[in-house]
């Protein structure tokens with residue numbers, strides 16, 4: 513492969529969500545340090561995992577629990593639709609105090625909350641104030657979070673592919689191939705997985721394939737640095753947005769019912 517091909521093949525940011533509930537999640541630390549961890553606040557291992565990530569030079573995000581349509585309890589520190597803006601800000605502040613090295617956030621569940629303007633505006637104004645980026649986990653196709661992030665001047669992205677909708681290896685392979693295709697076609701793609709033993713084993717085996725395909729594994733914040741950052745800022749200022757190159761318009765993975773109400 514020529515250098516030109518390597519440069520053109522794209523970049524992938526991979527996030528491991530839901531870190532912090534169990535000791536077993538620590539197996540994820542065996543993944544390359546370019547893999548970003550999204551840690552759940554106020555969980556038994558949130559502080560420890562956040563510190564260990566720092567030692568490894570691994571990027572950490574705050575995986576912020578938000579109300580879902582299904583009514584499943586997302587966990588400690590959840591933001592709900594009934595909260596006034598002041599309380600939402602308090603929840604974010606308290607979660608960030610638990611994971612102080614977080615440089616960005618993404619939503620844990622949130623299929624209800626990410627559709628609501630006021631809670632999202634409050635969230636984005638907090639992120640702007642603290643210089644944090646936002647990644648929309650896209651637990652609903654109706655999410656307004658990324659749009660509201662743009663309006664508030666928060667740099668953002670969205671999940672392109674969930675690696676482990678199911679823990680079946682052929683399903684994971686299909687999702688991984690999809691992630692690579694999006695990166696090759698649109699230059700950058702974001703995948704999300706979870707610290708299930710099967711997912712971790714799968715990623716351990718497959719991540720080296722990225723490099724062989726000329727795809728660079730990057731921490732999430734690299735999406736917003738250098739060229740990418742100026743591109744994103746230009747995109748946010750443009751009105752209307754240039755649809756032909758808008759990364760926001762990368763086709764979503766087919767709606768899979770298990771995440772529809774998360």
Ligand SMILES: [Zn+2]
Nearest residue numbers: 529530620621
């Ligand atoms: Zn989650």
